[in-house]
Amino acid sequence: MRISDVLRGKGASVATVDPGTTVAGLIRALAEHNVGALVVVDTDSVVGIVSERDIVRKLVEHGGELLNATVADIMTADVVTCVPEDSVDSLAATMTERRIRHMPVVVDGKLTGIVSIGDVVKVRISQLETDRDQLQSYIAQG
Numbered sequence: 001m002r003i004s005d006v007l008r009g010k011g012a013s014v015a016t017v018d019p020g021t022t023v024a025g026l027i028r029a030l031a032e033h034n035v036g037a038l039v040v041v042d043t044d045s046v047v048g049i050v051s052e053r054d055i056v057r058k059l060v061e062h063g064g065e066l067l068n069a070t071v072a073d074i075m076t077a078d079v080v081t082c083v084p085e086d087s088v089d090s091l092a093a094t095m096t097e098r099r100i101r102h103m104p105v106v107v108d109g110k111l112t113g114i115v116s117i118g119d120v121v122k123v124r125i126s127q128l129e130t131d132r133d134q135l136q137s138y139i140a141q142g
Helices: 003-010 023-033 052-068 088-098 117-141
Strands: 037-042 045-051 102-107 110-116
Touching (some): 003 110, 003 117, 023 037, 045 052, 110 117
Antiparallel strands (some): 037 045
16 A cells, blocks of 8 residues: 555645744644644745654753744754655554654655554554455355
């Protein structure tokens, strides 16, 4: 299964944030969209990603003053991305090895979707259920 198949099933909408947004605004956006991470975009280009974990870790360092900092101050700028043609299995391996929970999908430098570790797990469970059903059917016929 490919990433394009995952996006076809879940949709390609992505919650984004501007790098100049304050951390307080970021927290509001995370709650509003009910997501754990936002892709940071500047004129349609992915420039970072920021998650609840990033906020918590920086909050320990900076306390309440962090709320006035900008997303650019706390985001991960070295963003690992994928393309729709990538396989779910290769993405799962990369996410596990790099300890990444959200991976933006990019085509020709443009953000076209996002895949979470939850999406990957959902696909794997579906694949395992299909395999199980096929095996049960094979055994019942034998």
